Amino acid sequence: MSEDKNKNFKRDEDDIKPSPIKLIEQSLKDCLSQADELELHRVSAKISEAIDALRVDK
DSSP: HHHHHHHHHOOOGGGGGOHHHHHHHHHHHHHHHOOOOGGHHHHHHHHHHHHHHHHOOO
């Protein structure tokens, strides 16, 4: 019976969205790892995605 209870509390990983804060942190980490000027447009797009996620969650 305890197994059935545990199944109810498990979530599919697909159902769990990363928090906007985690997206921003990851974007900033990516920015630091891709500090080459040629990559700035990609980094900017990632940060923009994270900011958009914050707006959606409001």
